[in-house]
Every structure is written in structure tokens, then in C-alpha cells.
Amino acid sequence: MSTLAVLPVLLPLAAAAASTLLYRSLRAQRVIGVVATSSLVAVSLMLFLRVWDEGIVVVRMGDWPSPIGISFVVDLFGAIMVVLASITGAATALYSVRGIDKERQSFLYFPLLHVLLMGVCGAFLTGDIFNLYVWFEVLLMSSFVLLALGNERKQLEGAIKYVTLNLMSSALFLTAIGILYGTFGTLDMADLSRRLASTERTGVVTTLSMLFLVAFGIKAAIFPLFFWLPASYHTPPFAVSAIFAGLLTKVGVYAIIRVFTLMFPIDPGFTRPLLLFLAAMTMLTGVLGAAAQHEFRRVLSFHIVSQIGYMLLGLALATPLALAGSVFYIMHHIVVKANLFFIAGLADRIRGTSDLRSPGRVSVYARAPLIALVFFIPAMSLAGIPPLSGFFAKLVLVRAGLEIGEWAVVTVALLVSILTLYSMTKIWAEAFWKGPDRNEDEPESVERVPPTMVLPVAVLALITVVVGFLAGPLFGVATRAADQLLDREAYAEAVLGPERGSRP
Secondary structure (H helix, E strand, C coil), X not given: CHHHHHHHHHXXXXXXXXXXXXXXXXXXXXXXXXXXXXXXXXXXXXXXXXXXXXXXXXXXXXXXXXXXXXXXXXCHHHHHHHHHHHHHHHHHHHHHHHHCCHXXXXXXXXXXXXXXXXHHHHHHHXXXXXXXXXXXXXXXXXXXXHHHCCCCHHHHHHHHHHHHHHHHHHHHHXXXXXXXXXXXXXXXXXXXXXXXXXXXXHHHHHHXXXXXXXXXXXXXXXXXXXXXXXXXXXXXXXXXXXXXXHHHHHHHHHHHHHHHHHCCCCCCCCHXXXXXXXXXXXXXXXXXXXXXXXXXXXXXXXXXXXXXXXXXXXHHHCCHHHHHHHHHHHHHHHHHHHHHHHHHHHHHHHHCCCECCCCCCCCHHHXXXXXXHXXXXXXXXXXXXXXXXXXXXXXXXXXXXXXXCCHHHHHHHHHHHHHHHHHHHHHHHHHHHCCCCCCCCXXXXXXXXXXXXXXXXXXXHHHHXXXXXXXXXXXXXXHHHHHHHHCHHHHHHHHHCCCCCCCC
């Protein structure tokens, strides 16, 4: 049990070490990358099944009792996130075999990818608020290097913005942890949930909750703290953009959901209206920014912001159905958004440009109809077209909003969905349908798309279809995960044991 719970961290760590030792052999690094990430998928699925069968899994490092020692706590939400991270990592590793040039691979691209996955999985599994900060820093350090790897001017410009805002976020996060520890004398999140529930220092608790919201809000790219994301995510290679788009902001969303269900439950008079406003504005500003863009990845980057608003909406509505909708939305979105960035890389290879205003050298649809079809699936899912996964994710959130009479935010969510469809059809028309003028001959030499780049795209598209057709059972999983998130005492009891009076 203990080994299984820590393997999602140990496996990427071992792969990073092995790849670094074999840095002279690019072939060995590629093989390790694909094998290790594929193994991570198997391990994460085994961990999910164990949590599903036996409930919350707790592993105490060094066998120190909680809350003195550091614990890994795996509930269904954390297990789901690790599964999604492993699938995205495996797709990225396979895509990178040919999608990342040899020069970048020679500068330890694959070890950095493994370190990134280690940090992401650690953040999803830890039960200690300071260790959440540590895992954030692990994934951010590797992401800084991946973003700048190659030293192109646009990469460095994007990396500076990315680093600056995320360092500010980390400083706020660490400040909040310091105040939290100084006030309550513990860093264990289960212990904190009990202490914060019984404290009379409501002013301190409110201040801390807002500090965490700002710190995690920057990392999640919520309104008005999102501008660093569309300024940086279109600059690195497409494989790097894809794993960033799929995972990094979701770690921020995960942290917001975790602390505002476990430590700072939603206050109907203050937190809830604030989160509803932030969710609505995040959806609106993101989709309007996307509508104004003419570069493939910048459109997709603004849509990351927009879709984060939906995930925040479920938390803000603060009902079991709405929270289950957020979990299901994350499950759908990680796969869809990573795949869209992968497909952007394929389209760029075929067209020779990512600028939607340029007709490119050829029509993607005419030259590679399979790739055009594969784009259509996640694009329509993102817009919420049935029977794909995005439709059911949005339907649950809309229904949850209507049940408690939040008409304004539901209207915003529906409007944003329509504007998302507009952006996706714009990409389809400009990047996939249009080609050279009919009177011109299309060039015969078009860069061939390697099978290792097509396969992960096809698999992720298939997952999107399967999630749509199995929406009922998978929403059942999301509902059970949401129920665990709302049961604070069950989490605390799994980590600390039954409450025995108040602690000093």
C-alpha cells in the first residue's frame, strides 16, 4: 500500500535520474521517457482502483505519526488527478520523440519532463500544506527551464513573464504558510481543518483564505491574474505547450478546491459571491481574448483561462452537484486541452505557420483529413457540443446553477460556450479548411507528420469520445470524489484518527 501511494513520485524521480546518467544517448532518453510515463499510467490506475475500493489511503513518511510527520493522503480527487497527469505525461513523452528537436533533447529535455511530472503528482498527493509549496516549486523550476529551453527570443520573453508572476505567487503562498503556522502551530492539512473549524480568530482565517486565493489564483490564471499565461504558453515547442496547458493551471485549480473544501469552507456571505464573480469574469475575459486572437496557440491559451472559470464555478456554487461538476470538468478539460495543443503542432508542420490569417502552404483537410477530424473532436468537446465530454461537463454546472437560482452566472456560462464555438470554427476555417488560392498549384513537398506524433493525438481524441459516451459512470466517480471533498471530518479521521477533544 505504501509503495503504491508513493510510486507516482518515485517513478518519475528514478526516470529523471536514469535519463540524466544516460544524457549522451538520446535514444536511451526517449525509451526511458516513453516506458516510464507508460508505467506511471499503470501505477496511477492501480492507485485509483485501490482508493476506490478501500477509501482514503494515508502514507506517513518515516512512520512518524500525524500531524508531526509528513503524510501523503490519497483520496479519490487526488487519485483522479494523478491518473490524468500520467496520461498527459505519457502522451507528451511519445509526442516529444519527434516533436522536440534533437538539440533540446540533448539539453536534458526528458529529465526535465520527468521532474515536472514528479512535482505535479507530489502536489496532488501531499497532505501537508508546506509540502504542497515544495512540490509547486519542483514543478515550477522544471517548467521554467522547459519554457526557456532553446533560448529563442520569444521563449525568453514569455519565460520572464511566466517566472516573474509565478515567483510572486510563490512568495504570497509562503507568506500565508508562515502566518498559518505561526497562528495555529501545524502544517498538516487534516489537523488544520479541525483547528480552523474551532478557532474564534475569524479575521485571521479570512485573511489567510484570501492570501491562498491570490497565490493559487495566479497559478490557476483566474481573473484578473491571468495575463501571464497567453503571453507565455505560445512560445515553447508544442509538446511543452501541451503539457503546460493540460496540467499546470489545473494544479492551481486543484489547490484552490482542496483548501476551500478542507480548510476554508465556502462562506455564503463573502467567499461565495466573490468566487462567483471571479468565475464569471474569468470565463468572459478568457473567451473574449480568444475571439480577438489570430495565432493558433494564443487562441487556445486564452481558452485555458476561459475554461478555468467553469472549474471555479462549481466550487463557487458550493453544492455537491456543482462540486462534482467541477471534478468532471477537470477530467474532461485536461485531455481536451492538451490534445488541442498537440494538434496545433501537427497543423503547424503541415501548413508551415500557426498564424490563422495566413492561408499556409496547403489545406490541412486536403492533405491530412484524419488530423482535421481529430481536431474536430476536442474542439467541439471544448465548445460543449453533444455527445462529447464537454457537453455533459457544462450541463452539470448549468443545472447546478439553476437549482440555486444563480441565473446571471448561468447566462454567462452559456454565452461563453457559444463564443467558444465561434473560436473553434474560426480555427477550423482558417487553419484546416482554407488552402492556397484555387488557381495556384499546391506544393508537393509538405513536411511529413511522424506516427509518434499522430498516435497520442488519436488516443486522446478517443478518450474524449469515450468520456462522452460513459459520462454517466464517470460522473458517478466525480460525484463520489466530491462527496469525499465535502466530508472534512472523514479526511481528518483518516489522517489523524477519531477526534479526541481539542488540541492545544
